[in-house]
Amino acid sequence: MNRCFQIHPADNVATLLAAADAGVTLEVLGPVPRRLVLRESVALGHKVALEDIATGESIVKFGARIGHATQPIAGGTWVHLHNLASDLDLRSATLDHQSGAPTDTSSAYV
Amino acid sequence: MSELTAPRSWSGFLRPDGRKGVRNLVLIVYTVECAQHVAHAIAGGEEQVHVIGFPGCYDNEYAIRLMLALARHPNVGAVLSVGLGCEYTQPGRIAEVVRASGRPAEWFFIQQSGGTTRSIERGKEIVRRLRAALEQGTARVPMTLADLTVGAECGGSDGTSGLAGNPVVGAFFDLLVDAGGRAIFEETVEMIGLRQHLLARAASAEAATQLAAAYDKAVRYCQAVKQYSISPGNFAGGLTTIEEKSLGAFAKSGARPIQGVIRVAEAPPGPGLWLMDSVPDEHFMQFGYTNPNDTEGLMDLISAGAQVVLFVTGRGSVIGSPIAPLVKVTGNQQTFRALEDDMDFDAGRVLSGEATLRQAGLELADYVLRVASGMPSKPEQLGHREYFIMYKHQETPALAAGCRA
Numbered sequence: 001m002n003r004c005f006q007i008h009p010a011d012n013v014a015t016l017l018a019a020a021d022a023g024v025t026l027e028v029l030g031p032v033p034r035r036l037v038l039r040e041s042v043a044l045g046h047k048v049a050l051e052d053i054a055t056g057e058s059i060v061k062f063g064a065r066i067g068h069a070t071q072p073i074a075g076g077t078w079v080h081l082h083n084l085a086s087d088l089d090l091r092s093a094t095l096d097h098q099s100g101a102p103t104d105t106s107s108a109y110v
Numbered sequence: 111m112s113e114l115t116a117p118r119s120w121s122g123f124l125r126p127d128g129r130k131g132v133r134n135l136v137l138i139v140y141t142v143e144c145a146q147h148v149a150h151a152i153a154g155g156e157e158q159v160h161v162i163g164f165p166g167c168y169d170n171e172y173a174i175r176l177m178l179a180l181a182r183h184p185n186v187g188a189v190l191s192v193g194l195g196c197e198y199t200q201p202g203r204i205a206e207v208v209r210a211s212g213r214p215a216e217w218f219f220i221q222q223s224g225g226t227t228r229s230i231e232r233g234k235e236i237v238r239r240l241r242a243a244l245e246q247g248t249a250r251v252p253m254t255l256a257d258l259t260v261g262a263e264c265g266g267s268d269g270t271s272g273l274a275g276n277p278v279v280g281a282f283f284d285l286l287v288d289a290g291g292r293a294i295f296e297e298t299v300e301m302i303g304l305r306q307h308l309l310a311r312a313a314s315a316e317a318a319t320q321l322a323a324a325y326d327k328a329v330r331y332c333q334a335v336k337q338y339s340i341s342p343g344n345f346a347g348g349l350t351t352i353e354e355k356s357l358g359a360f361a362k363s364g365a366r367p368i369q370g371v372i373r374v375a376e377a378p379p380g381p382g383l384w385l386m387d388s389v390p391d392e393h394f395m396q397f398g399y400t401n402p403n404d405t406e407g408l409m410d411l412i413s414a415g416a417q418v419v420l421f422v423t424g425r426g427s428v429i430g431s432p433i434a435p436l437v438k439v440t441g442n443q444q445t446f447r448a449l450e451d452d453m454d455f456d457a458g459r460v461l462s463g464e465a466t467l468r469q470a471g472l473e474l475a476d477y478v479l480r481v482a483s484g485m486p487s488k489p490e491q492l493g494h495r496e497y498f499i500m501y502k503h504q505e506t507p508a509l510a511a512g513c514r515a
Contacts, residue, residue, distance in 0.1 A: 015270075062354075064304070081350055100342035
């Protein structure tokens with residue numbers, strides 16, 4: 001079975017231990033073992049929401065706040081630059097959601 | 111420690127200043143970019159001759175302190191310093207300081223040695239003489255983990271780094287500290303968001319004050335330069351925010367109390383776990399980025415006397431280091447397989463359930479012991495010796511007062 005890892009009991013996201021496709025049932029390893037249906041494809045090392053998270057709510061990993069939700073996030077969906085923002089680093093919100101490549105210096109390449 | 115399989119004691123190299131090394135190297139130090147070609151040509155084809163240098167013509171106290179710390183590193187037995195002849199940084203002064211540590215050291219200017227070809231010949235003649243002296247005259251000394259200083263940093267991090275790569279290094283650091291050794295972790299700019307976590311680990315009130323000052327400076331620095339220590343590869347690997355990356359990076363510090371904060375070119379004043387602050391201090395000149403690349407951070411750790419350095423990667427990395435062997439650890443088994451030539455240690459077995467964290471920490475300790483007793487690490491085998499010395503400004507009152515070195 002595809003697996004993801006929840007580090008701390010307070011976490012509302014888990015990390016994929018191998019890439020998995022939409023519709024797959026994931027085994028959630030860690031302090032609260034359970035299962036979760038993945039609603040979209042998620043890559044190795046990326047995060048999946050363990051529960052529904054409202055706009056502005058904390059995203060918690062390692063038992064600590066790693067930022068806030070910028071839109072409603074349904075349990076089982078991918079959590080990344082498109083729906084999670086740092087509380088400190090404003091530039092990260094401008095990066096390409098898939099590759100992480102900067103978009104604010106694109107004009108310098110022409 | 112009963113599960114360690116590598117010998118717990120090995121024969122190291124005793125320097126006249128009492129420091130104990132795990133390699134017996136001649137180091138060439140060039141003092142301006144103009145001397146770089148000659149310095150590398152001297153080292154070309156020679157065994158156990160490494161090169162570092164500073165590209166700037168205008169000197170800088172930070173860069174000079176860094177070079178002097180590297181030139182008197184425990185793994186370095188002798189030094190040749192090579193200058194062009196115009197630059198502010200003085201190769202003769204470097205040789206003088208190195209000689210005061212009891213190590214043989216020589217120097218020359220290329221302008222006074224007849225240019226490229228004759229300087230290379232002169233340099234090779236010197237380096238061979240220094241090597242012969244080291245091979246005949248270096249005292250050997252028994253070493254254990256208590257004599258080791260190990261530094262760790264991470265780069266090319268992904269979602270596995272905080273789950274496996276860094277925690278395994280943390281487990282090894284706990285073993286090293288318990289055995290009386292010195293462990294150094296760095297990258298205060300990758301502790302952003304963790305102020306309370308960091309202070310909770312302070313070994314003393316003084317350490318807490320130092321940690322708070324280092325943390326607050328790192329935040330001011332990142333705010334001022336509008337750049338946090340997170341890169342496109344981190345994002346592609348699943349890390350979304352600097353806070354998330356920080357939590358993963360902090361895991362490499364293990365669980366032992368933090369004794370205090372040291373700065374670049376400063377050795378830990380006692381055993382235990384130490385945080386290195388490599389962030390520039392506020393200064394009238396803005397000296398760019400704190401750790402512009404991974405190699406810069408490794409140089410900082412080596413400058414603190416680390417005889418072995420660890421590098422944790424998720425995405426993969428192919429760097430090495432001069433002076434101190436680099437051991438590359440990855441928590442990503444795909445990366446371990448894809449970059450097999452370059453990766454020393456597979457920490458991803460913790461995620462696949464093949465090893466516990468403690469077991470992986472012990473195996474890493476075994477590996478480090480083997481490298482310390484002479485086994486070449488993967489980057490050493492491949493000849494990787496990247497270095498990077500930059501302009502920066504750091505106040506070092508402790509060094510100026512001469513109470514630490």
